[in-house]
Amino acid sequence: MTDVPPLVLISGPEQILAERAAASTIALLRESDPEAELIRLEAATYEAGELQLHTSPSLFGGSKILLVRDLDEGREDLIADLVGVVGAGLSDATLIVLHKGGVRGKKALDALKKAGARVIDAPAIKSDRDKSAFVTNEFRVAGRKVAPDAVRALLEAVGKDLRELAAACKQLVDDTEGLVTAEVVARYHGGKVEATGFRVADAAIGGNLPEALRLTRHALASGLDPVPIVAVLASQLRQIARVATAGRGGSGQLAKQLGMAPWQVDRARRDAQGWNGERLGRAIQAVAAADFEVKGGGRDPVYALERAIMTITAERNG
Template identity: 65%
Template sequence: MTAPVTVPSRVPPLVLIHGPEAVLIDRALAETLAEVRIAQPEAEVIRLSAQGYEAGQLTMAASPSLFGEAKTVVVADADEGGEAFQNDLLAVIPDTEDELRIIVIHKGGNRGKKIVDTLKHHKARVIDAPAIKTDRDKQDFTVNEFRRAGRKATPGAVRALIEAVGNDIAELAAACRQLVDDTTGTIDEQVVLTYHGGKVEATGFRVADAAIAGDAGEALRLLRHALGTGLDPVPIVAVLAGQLRQLVRVGSAGSGRSGDLARDLGMAPWQVDRARRALNGWDGPALGRCIQAVAAADFEVKGGGRDPVYAVERAILTIAGERAGRR
């Protein structure tokens, strides 16, 4: 039998995937393993987890095979391992050679930091998987998803997609992939609305936009639509609070380029521009009263009141009323 043809691998013996974002971790692992398979199609992949680890497992997995086949050992949750796990991994790291690769996944934090430091000391390839939390993070992630696929998306499309999908980064990545696969050309807001129009209209963002603009009727209509599609009052109140806080932060930041303020405030440039437009007709005391009203609604929708829907409606009417009185 002819031996399988192998080519030199660009993947070094040690790889560290570092950070808490699951989507980025999974992607980095998949791409690294694919790169290994190109060079060594017959390489055995062994998966271990630091959770529930038993002493000696890693040593056995990393030991040379009887026939000298290549091995790739994937070690998950290195930040959660105990003393036995850490000792075994630290002992194996210096002995890694061409026929053995160790991919370590560490979600961050101080626990297991010695592992991270040792891997870096031994010239491991480090792939970051930072948390995607802020609106700016989500915008950058979405833009990069389209860029990776060789596509362009307008700022309006990015905003609409984030509003439609919400905080689930895996769902956001899947939505980007769907638009890439099912459409051609530049992805604009209309394209997003074609695929996610119902979700966009049902989000708390549209409710908040209408309330902050002083349009109580539209805000209440959108609220009922959102509730009718299954959206819980709690995230709607959270969006109201978040949008009001953005107005306060942008209003307090003074003048300057949108990009510079966005970077300083952890926002996306389009959010700064939107907040600046929305601030017309608002002042500090009015925003303060609205924030107090939303805080009261937050208490009620989380169990402190009898009627969560009424609590949200009252907060919306307060916001719209404060804005309408200053037109």
């Protein structure tokens, strides 16, 4: 027997979490009945009466798993059929419904909840703090440990898309052994041009103009647009300002207060050395001007980016 109820609602916009929840629910059901028939229904192509057809008792017996995807995109036929099936009750079938959010399909959502459906949340993961926690958990579930600086390196190298992060974590789990360090991440992902923007920012904020310009020109030659480099510069300068004005406290405490990851707090504290409020303010203003120019407000985006870098390093060095 399984403890999965006949009705399961997976609600939220983060698709990788929703798909994992659906897959794990199906796996649990098939532990008790390996022959359970899986029927997938897409809201966009649903035809009236399909749910009733698939939930009616079969002459040959056997249980069914009905997976309804993207209820929030469904037409009235699907909403009405779902309300009807839920109200009539299910026999030898489990209904799993995925809904990305919003008010569309509310009548069906209310019917599912009123009937006692198990609700599994798939909330959006947007903040760097939450994405750091996601990466850390990927390794924990796989029985591996990952260093905090490796989490940072992975986010910087791979980007913020959860699917890409999950795939990168799996590759590192499959291809390496022991503690996953920043050096290990760099060996597998450090060559990606996305990572270069963060190295440019590290060099510029640290006051190393030759290295910042060398990395910038390498990034541009590799095909990276000036816009994301400016965005990283702006983000890291703002983090320095936020952490510097947040007062004292442990990294974890400030991270929670500021919506950042603990490693970001540690980095901002380290980067803040050598800066004061006035020079940091001028650097932020220079990056804001560069942001306007690289997004179409100026004639030469590359010149705007390099000028911002020169201003940052000059302010850092006093």
